[in-house]
Amino acid sequence: MSALTAFDGTQVSAIAEEVFAALIDGEPGHLYLTAPTSPSDLVDPLYAWVDMHADVSGRVLLSVDTGTAHELARALLRMGAEEPVEDEDLVDAFGEVANVVGGNLKALLPVQGTLTLPRVSATPPSDEGTTLVDRIPLAWRGRSFDISIWQL
């Protein structure tokens, strides 16, 4: 059994909910488990991920619509609803959400190791040679927010 299977969906969801409550929303309840969807349902997807390398290697991948990433950046930066988000801030903010969720998950591993810097792209990372460990379908303010855990 891979150490990554230690991440059950409830645990991943709880960590993500804590991250959103503290850093993004200022209160709990805006991120929650929802019915499974497919990331391929995203119209204009944006992906953010971090890899962890220890005795096993894994990836935490966030998949959202780009519009959702814009809303996330506005919420993190306490911007107004109509304020435009610069590309640099969009990448920075979404990557940092992946970094904080991934860092908290990595802390649960029995053997630590390294965490990569976050990467953000409109194209998902290659899944060649990887295995999907779990997919946690979440919704943030009614928008799809998918977290998947991959073994590398």
Next chain:
Amino acid sequence: MLRVVVADDSRVMRQIVVRTLRQAGYDWDITEAADGAEAFAIARAEQPDLVLSDWNMPNMTGIELLRALRAAGDDVPFGFVTSEGSDEMREQADVAGALFLVAKPFTAESFREVIEPVLA
């Protein structure tokens, strides 16, 4: 007014740290650094009262920054603000001379809990 260096490669996270420090009641003179190397240069040149640093950064990580400061004979009070708050990393931070490690996500209260003893 205390002079504090906040080091994080994420500009967004630096903003959140500064905002949360103000929410916690710390109206400090804050200088931002985008990585450990920049923080090292600022800390050596300006002798701040406190350094708050991310762990995982390009060029020079937070733990490398702390070790470089101590190797240079600089005993500036130092705390980590990082997404990786494992026991192993807390021990590494402690051994290297950090006063505390605040795990992301944090709140104003998280900062007050670790900073008040430093200010006392």
